[in-house]
Amino acid sequence: MRIKVLTLFPEMFAPLSASILGRAEKAGLLSVETLDIRAFTNDKHRRCDDYPFGGGPGMVMTAQPLHDAFLSATRGFAARRVLLSPKGRTLTQRRAMELAKEEGLILLCGHYEGVDQRAIDLWVDEEISIGDYVLTGGELAAMVLIDALARHVPGVLGDETSAAEESFMEGLLEYPQYTRPAEFLGLRAPEELLSGAHKKIEAWRREKMLTETRERRPDLFEKLELSADDRVLLGLEERKPRRRRSQNRERDEK
Ligand code: 4G0
Numbered sequence: 001m002r003i004k005v006l007t008l009f010p011e012m013f014a015p016l017s018a019s020i021l022g023r024a025e026k027a028g029l030l031s032v033e034t035l036d037i038r039a040f041t042n043d044k045h046r047r048c049d050d051y052p053f054g055g056g057p058g059m060v061m062t063a064q065p066l067h068d069a070f071l072s073a074t075r076g077f078a079a080r081r082v083l084l085s086p087k088g089r090t091l092t093q094r095r096a097m098e099l100a101k102e103e104g105l106i107l108l109c110g111h112y113e114g115v116d117q118r119a120i121d122l123w124v125d126e127e128i129s130i131g132d133y134v135l136t137g138g139e140l141a142a143m144v145l146i147d148a149l150a151r152h153v154p155g156v157l158g159d160e161t162s163a164a165e166e167s168f169m170e171g172l173l174e175y176p177q178y179t180r181p182a183e184f185l186g187l188r189a190p191e192e193l194l195s196g197a198h199k200k201i202e203a204w205r206r207e208k209m210l211t212e213t214r215e216r217r218p219d220l221f222e223k224l225e226l227s228a229d230d231r232v233l234l235g236l237e238e239r240k241p242r243r244r245r246s247q248n249r250e251r252d253e254k
Pocket of ligand 1: 084085086087109110111112113114115128129130131132133134135136137138141
């Protein structure tokens with residue numbers, strides 16, 4: 001996947017070259033290029049912002065440098081064009097996975113109080129928010145988006161989806177994790193996990209996923225479709241006796 005980022009602060013993206021994403025870049029799985037919006041301004045003072053028509057606080061990014069930056073970025077590059085904005089649809093795991101399938105992306109990072117609407121109307125396919133809060137600029141939001149979707153580009157992680165990710169897709173929070181030593185500062189890891197009994201471990205983990213979700217994210221818990229086993233684990237219902245395999249279907253059907 002090839003990502004072009006339009007930003008007034010290209011130097012903010014330097015940390016992306018470190019860690020997993022840097023490895024993905026070296027392996028040719030992912031490329032992140034920045035385009036400096038200021039390089040495209042026709043203003044004699046190199047300004048990329050101006051006062052809002054109608055008055056009000058702050059500054060607005062002007063349409064001209066954005067238009068020319070998009071013209072440059074899209075030449076010979078067909079890509080989905082995304083504005084990071086608090087007005088966008090909130091990023092989800094599902095959306096990150098879908099966007100990871102795109103060949104190319106162009107991310108626009110806004111600054112000041114916003115972006116001239118005409119540049120948005122001319123160029124932006126989709127607005128995405130990383131959460132309900134306002135940042136100084138879209139750069140950190142773009143980096144969050146890049147990280148969330150790069151994980152789903154085949155090969156970037158060695159392509160193992162984490163258990164936490166899989167449970168999240170199910171609408172459940174992950175169970176707590178423990179590793180050696182079995183006792184630390186007198187605190188024992190749960191005996192169920194030390195037992196080596198596969199069925200017992202599975203049941204313990206499932207119960208924790210359900211109770212953690214109910215406690216911490218009642219909004220997610222409400223939407224779950226609990227299985228009969230889940231309801232038993234939560235103590236909502238009695239264990240039903242397993243029906244024995246029938247030896248006489250004719251009688252059963254009467
Ligand atoms: C565009 C994204 C960009 C419009 C960007 C602000 C939060 C997020 C910006 C605005 C951002 C997010 C209308 C204030 C830059 N802040 N939650 N700031 N407006 O994803």
